[in-house]
Amino acid sequence: MTPSGQKTTMSDLPKVRRLEAVGFRAWPAASVQYDGSWLCRLTAGHPSRRLNSVNPLDPSDTRDIDIRLEKAAKRFADYGRPLLVRQTPLTPEKLVAFMDEAGWANVGRTIVMMVDLADLLRDEGLDHLPSRDVGRFVDARIRVAGDDPGLKPGLTEIINAIKPEAGLFIFEEPDFGPTAVTIAVQDNDLAGILQLGVAQERRGRGLGTAILHASLRWAKLKGARHAWVQVEADNAAALALYRRAGFRDVYEYSYRGPHAA
Missing domain, CATH: 3.40.630.30 (Gcn5-related N-acetyltransferase (GNAT))
Incomplete structure (x- = not known):
């Protein structure tokens, strides 16, 4: 599901993946680390959320969600940043459910457009x-x-x-x-x-x-x-x-x- 509740079909996911990839290249973070398929982007010199967020890239990657979020939170704290997960159509449903059940805030919504x-x-x-x-x-x-x-x-x-x-x-x-x-x-x-x-x-x-x-x-x-x-x-x-x-x-x-x- 998208953040607005609109269903993204499996046929749409390749386009989403490609736009995510070009988006990362177009606005590069200073530090990029992977935890499985979770892409952690951090930038000490700029507070942009896009440059300081965890970006899950595989809807099937759901192992050890709580442990991985704890590790990410420590990494973000080292940069003086609040932990943020960027929820896209690629975010695993189990991770979305985990955040929902824990009462995580929904901080802003962004629309990706093409022409x-x-x-x-x-x-x-x-x-x-x-x-x-x-x-x-x-x-x-x-x-x-x-x-x-x-x-x-x-x-x-x-x-x-x-x-x-x-x-x-x-x-x-x-x-x-x-x-x-x-x-x-x-x-x-x-x-x-x-x-x-x-x-x-x-x-x-x-x-x-x-x-x-x-x-x-x-x-x-x-x-x-x-x-x-x-x-x-x-x-x-x-x-x-x-x-x-x-x-x-x-x-x-x-x-x-x-x-x-």
Whole structure:
């Protein structure tokens, strides 16, 4: 079952597995360890849940659930992080039942979406080229999002660790500075869209749509056939942006923890 209760069929699981794999490559954690098929991702330099969670990848891997969660909790505590399990359609039902019975909190819900670039984009040239300056992009992202400047070293480390080709897009105005940013990560025939943001003072002017399409055109020219994105379910503006662009829901996930995080 997905976190929203919608059934994911066995025929959907290969697509889920592939999107999970490209998602991990697109936004790499600093520390990656496996316990069986449970992928433990931890990142001291950034508090993102996606970078600090246990990710079960095999619905049949249900051995020693309580012992393995205790080991994971110790590992997370060493990083000063709360234990979080990322519950996807790949999470074993026995693990979900264990968390339910123990009263684990449900911390946020995210929707994974995809679009066919052949349906979305005409074959046309690039109107915006990506930047190669990671430091400049990170500064722009922090300013556009209003994030804590203390996150700069961690965010820089994450972006530098992305192995597939990444396009860093920045829109700017001379008297204002950065107005919108996004990252397109092109991984074979799939492209992930990450970190899209528009400065609060410039919202409602179509900048989100413009920078999204600029990054998707770049990814398509690089060979991507489909694009994916992960959007928090309570972010109505972002969901509307992607759905207007033709993105459709594929599956959902949520974070579960023994304590609210």
